Amino acid sequence: AVVSTQSGHYGRGDxxxxxxxxxxxxxxxxxxxxxxLRRYDLIKRFKINLHNLENFCALVEGGYNLHGNPxxxxxxxxxxxxxxxxxxxxxxxxxxxxxxxILALLFSAMIHDVEHTGTxxxxxxxxxxxxxxxxxxxxxxxxxxxxxxxxxxxxxxSN
Numbered sequence: 001a002v003v004s005t006q007s008g009h010y011g012r013g014d015x016x017x018x019x020x021x022x023x024x025x026x027x028x029x030x031x032x033x034x035x036x037l038r039r040y041d042l043i044k045r046f047k048i049n050l051h052n053l054e055n056f057c058a059l060v061e062g063g064y065n066l067h068g069n070p071x072x073x074x075x076x077x078x079x080x081x082x083x084x085x086x087x088x089x090x091x092x093x094x095x096x097x098x099x100x101x102i103l104a105l106l107f108s109a110m111i112h113d114v115e116h117t118g119t120x121x122x123x124x125x126x127x128x129x130x131x132x133x134x135x136x137x138x139x140x141x142x143x144x145x146x147x148x149x150x151x152x153x154x155x156x157x158s159n
Contacts, residue, residue, distance in 0.1 A: 017079045026065070028078035029057035033110055036085050040094070042103050056158040063114040063148055072116030077109075084109035111149040116141060 021028050034053060037043050043050065064074035084105055088094040094102055117124075117131070124132040124140040135143040153159045 015082055017075055017082060021075045021078065026074065027058070027061050028074055029061050029110060030054050032078055032081060033057050036081065036106060040099065040102050042099060045099050046103065052158055056152055059152040059158055060111060060114055066115050067117050069116050069118040072113040072118060077113060080112060081106065081109045111145060114145050115148045116145070
């Protein structure tokens with residue numbers, strides 16, 4: 001219900017992501033990502049299983065809120081997703097891209113800060129954190145975000 005009442009806003013750039021987060025009880029991606037993908041007909045085009053997509057979105061939401069980060073949380077991720085969608089549609093850029101490129105951009109926008117620790121790459125490197133060791137001090141957080149998303153997709157009900 002929330003998605004249908006808010007869905008008219010997605011292409012106009014006027015969605016209040018903070019209100020949307022409240023309306024969805026802190027679960028902004030489940031309706032938002034599905035609706036945005038539908039707008040581009042990507043669910044049908046790539047035969048995306050809706051149940052698995054919603055499970056993946058739930059994992060992403062949980063990942064964003066894992067560390068209680070006041071900025072890099074699910075609201076931030078949803079805001080970047082909406083902003084990316086709005087840029088694609090308002091500039092006409094989407095017409096220059098393939099469906100796969102659009103899907104990749106939207107997916108990247110959604111997961112770009114998942115499981116963010118609230119610290120910087122330099123912090124991880126200087127403290128010798130487990131993440132810095134795992135990623136050999138190279139783009140520590142960026143590698144962690146994409147690795148996390150792929151780890152979520154390894155689960156059979158989220159792929």
